[in-house]
Amino acid sequence: MNHFKKLILLTTLMAQSAWAAVNVNQADAATIAAELKxxxxxxxxxxxxxxxxxxxxxxxxxxxxxxxxxxxxxxKNRQEIKLK
Incomplete structure (x- = not known):
């Protein structure tokens, strides 16, 4: 994979994690801990x-x-916390 493709992949992954949300009514403890600051x-x-x-x-x-x-x-986590 060339450097440009790696950069695009990394940027995409970072953007996805920045928009991550967790449903506190369904997620397990490990997921909640990983997603909420x-x-x-x-x-x-x-x-x-x-x-x-x-x-x-x-x-x-x-x-x-x-x-x-x-x-x-x-x-601090208002945007990441989902209830449904």
């Missing part, structure tokens, strides 16, 4: 546990009910 595996696992105990999240702000997740984290 400031959410590691521990907090992502807590999101999944909360969802399993309380049902799907109805609003993005409801994520703040998960221990360790504040409104700043929700705001």
């Amino acid at each position: 400031g959410i590691g595996l521990s907090k992502a696992t807590a999101i999944v546990a909360y969802r399993e105990k309380n049902g799907p999240f109805k609003t993005k702000e409801q994520l703040t009910e998960v221990k360790g997740i504040g409104l700043k984290t929700v705001e």
Whole structure:
């Protein structure tokens, strides 16, 4: 693969990751941790546990009910968080 094709492929992959979104009502903990800023595996696992105990999240702000997740984290990830 020549350098131009590699550059196009890399640019495409970077653009896709910049537009990545995660459905917090369906994704596993590893996916949530990989896609959301400031959410590691521990907090992502807590999101999944909360969802399993309380049902799907109805609003993005409801994520703040998960221990360790504040409104700043929700705001930082607002565009990436999907509920449906």
